[in-house]
Amino acid sequence: MLEIKRRRLRWLGHTIRMNVNRTPKTALRWTPPGKRKQGRPKNTWRRTITSELKEMGISWSEAQRIASDRVQWGQKVDALCPTRDEEGT
Numbered sequence: 001m002l003e004i005k006r007r008r009l010r011w012l013g014h015t016i017r018m019n020v021n022r023t024p025k026t027a028l029r030w031t032p033p034g035k036r037k038q039g040r041p042k043n044t045w046r047r048t049i050t051s052e053l054k055e056m057g058i059s060w061s062e063a064q065r066i067a068s069d070r071v072q073w074g075q076k077v078d079a080l081c082p083t084r085d086e087e088g089t
Contacts (some may be wrong), residue, residue: 005052006081012049013067013077056080 018025028046036042053063058076067073 002081003083006077006083008045008049008052009077009081010074012063013070013073016064016067017070 015024015028020026050060053060058066066076
């Protein structure tokens with residue numbers, strides 16, 4: 001589960017640094033119009049990321065600021081989501 005969170009955060013950093021014309025960057029900010037059909041989950045990738053950032057005590061604006069620097073973002077992700085090798089187990 002921690003590895004999934006780590007990969008999501010890495011992808012978020014990559015997406016934030018993209019040019020505004022790129023499709024993933026546009027999709028990150030897009031909110032679909034209308035309502036979902038009955039039984040469809042309300043969770044989106046962005047909502048998942050936002051809740052994970054909230055759990056870690058990082059605001060969306062702070063994540064965007066930090067992610068603009070690739071090295072700093074990588075260090076932040078590594079600190080928040082250590083791999084098994086980094087945990088010492």
